[in-house]
Amino acid sequence: MKNLKKATGLFFLPVFLLAFTTTSVHKRTGVVKSKPADEYYSFEDFATVKKFDVHIHINTEEPYFIEQAKKDNFNFLDIVDDRPFGLPMAEQQKIAILDLQKYPGLLNFATTFTVKDYNNEDWVQQTIAALKQSFAKGAKVVKIWKNVGMDLRDSKGKFVMLDDPRIDSVVSFLEKNHIPLIGHNGEPKDCWLPLDKMTFSKEYYSAHPEYHMYLHPEYPSYQAQIDARDHMLQKHPHLKFVGAHLGSLEWSLDELAKRLDKYPNMSVDLSRMSNLQLHTLKDREKTRNFFLKYQDRLVYGTDKAINATTKPEELAKTTHISWVNDWKFYATDELIALKGFGDLKGLKLPKKVIDKIYYLNAKKWLQ
Numbered sequence: 001m002k003n004l005k006k007a008t009g010l011f012f013l014p015v016f017l018l019a020f021t022t023t024s025v026h027k028r029t030g031v032v033k034s035k036p037a038d039e040y041y042s043f044e045d046f047a048t049v050k051k052f053d054v055h056i057h058i059n060t061e062e063p064y065f066i067e068q069a070k071k072d073n074f075n076f077l078d079i080v081d082d083r084p085f086g087l088p089m090a091e092q093q094k095i096a097i098l099d100l101q102k103y104p105g106l107l108n109f110a111t112t113f114t115v116k117d118y119n120n121e122d123w124v125q126q127t128i129a130a131l132k133q134s135f136a137k138g139a140k141v142v143k144i145w146k147n148v149g150m151d152l153r154d155s156k157g158k159f160v161m162l163d164d165p166r167i168d169s170v171v172s173f174l175e176k177n178h179i180p181l182i183g184h185n186g187e188p189k190d191c192w193l194p195l196d197k198m199t200f201s202k203e204y205y206s207a208h209p210e211y212h213m214y215l216h217p218e219y220p221s222y223q224a225q226i227d228a229r230d231h232m233l234q235k236h237p238h239l240k241f242v243g244a245h246l247g248s249l250e251w252s253l254d255e256l257a258k259r260l261d262k263y264p265n266m267s268v269d270l271s272r273m274s275n276l277q278l279h280t281l282k283d284r285e286k287t288r289n290f291f292l293k294y295q296d297r298l299v300y301g302t303d304k305a306i307n308a309t310t311k312p313e314e315l316a317k318t319t320h321i322s323w324v325n326d327w328k329f330y331a332t333d334e335l336i337a338l339k340g341f342g343d344l345k346g347l348k349l350p351k352k353v354i355d356k357i358y359y360l361n362a363k364k365w366l367q
């Protein structure tokens, strides 16, 4: 390195002239800036760039994931869910509050609300009161889950969709108070297709026919989920909304783009990576242009569920590897294998775009 510096000094003039055509020179200082090196991050930059993962579920008080996040330069959003399996909602939230106190500045958390008493007359008031308590304890965001639209029924037995008037009252409260809402609404489109027409979920739905909506036509359709979400956004134009899992439009960048155009306060998290890689495999330029065009509306998130473990080294290693692999896809143009489909080239997005999707958009959204 030292020798190179010496050599550059010796031959300063010719190097400067040569560089002039391909690089820019700062007007006042005359410092030569090499453009290619400035515009992109390298694979090795992973550790030094500040990053944010906006879709994490922490289900344990163990510190192993958090230690790895620190090492890999990640802030994260811990999302509390109202799901019928695993750790109950209240327990998830207890852990989130503890972590918030233990690791100030490292994480934020998203709270949620129960729909258990949805058919009680005072459900809206009770829900808003519970949310206020969670905000007082540090929650910055609210999550609404797919049980609205796919499980919850009103007193007459009808499915309650996301644009239901009572859900509306809660959403209006959030809109008025500038609190962002994350919506995991519906499922991947695969869920409503026969097994042989699915892109990525065949294995899962073969094992879980009870969740495979193609087999349950009495449940609302995929389109009904998307329409209800769109209708909700139309009614709440000032709501800061983040659609989890590419807003459940993972199968089509065109359909996603239509919503981003129509709803200026909608963003999406990037937690359906296989779909993004498949779009890239099919048409890299189109996918890359999508990222360039919507660089202010995309936030990096992985949907990692962090459970108690007897093998902390393994948890740290798999967490690290998956984050590094994603970085390789976004920041470099190295080859990436998409299992069952083939090899694709990473998107190699400009630094400016990486900084936004990996950090600045999340920060802005959580302000």
Ligand SMILES: [Zn+2]
Binding pocket: 055, 057, 079, 303
């Ligand atoms: Zn999730």
